Amino acid sequence: MKNVKMTNRRNFLKLGMKASAGALALSAIPVQLLAGDEVAADEALAQAMGYAPDAATVDTAKFPKRAGEAGANQFCNNCALYAGTADDETAPCSIFQNRLVRGAGWCNAWVAKS
Template identity: 50%
Template sequence: MAVAGSAAVLAAPRARAQTLLDEKDPQAAALGYVADAKRVDTKKYPKFAAGQHCGNCALFQGKATDKAGGCPLFGAKQVAGAGWCSAWAKKAG
């Protein structure tokens, strides 16, 4: 029984969902982050191009098809795969 209980404790951190980044977070707001790239303010961010989103950004720590993933700019919070911010950089390859 002790072994099964230990395995459950070790698995618990992975099972915990990570927090999604809030657009109102100060760092997110400073970088113009939106959870849906279709809502980018193109007047404020004229370098935005259709098709850019977190899922195809070099900083995105996940698969391009993931609904959310990590980004080193936002610490432990996850960004939406469909999101965008002004730090977007084309993924190599």
């Protein structure tokens, strides 16, 4: 029985050490990667998603979702994933790990705000 208690205590201490190491590793991540910096159109994920800070510049041949009359009304600031108001110049977007995107922008993940 004593061995079981010792094992549990040892496991608990090991778990605590791992949690501390994890917290230390997280604190080493630059703050700008967590939030606050703006997505640039030339980043790999932005290019894959067809993100443009100015929706008028989207290549509609490559991203036909933004083509036509319906597409012309799609902007980040009326997208369900835009964590800001329609008047905000920039706001966090969950597709880009809550980094900032332009309200006048667009990407292929656009979905209408309900």
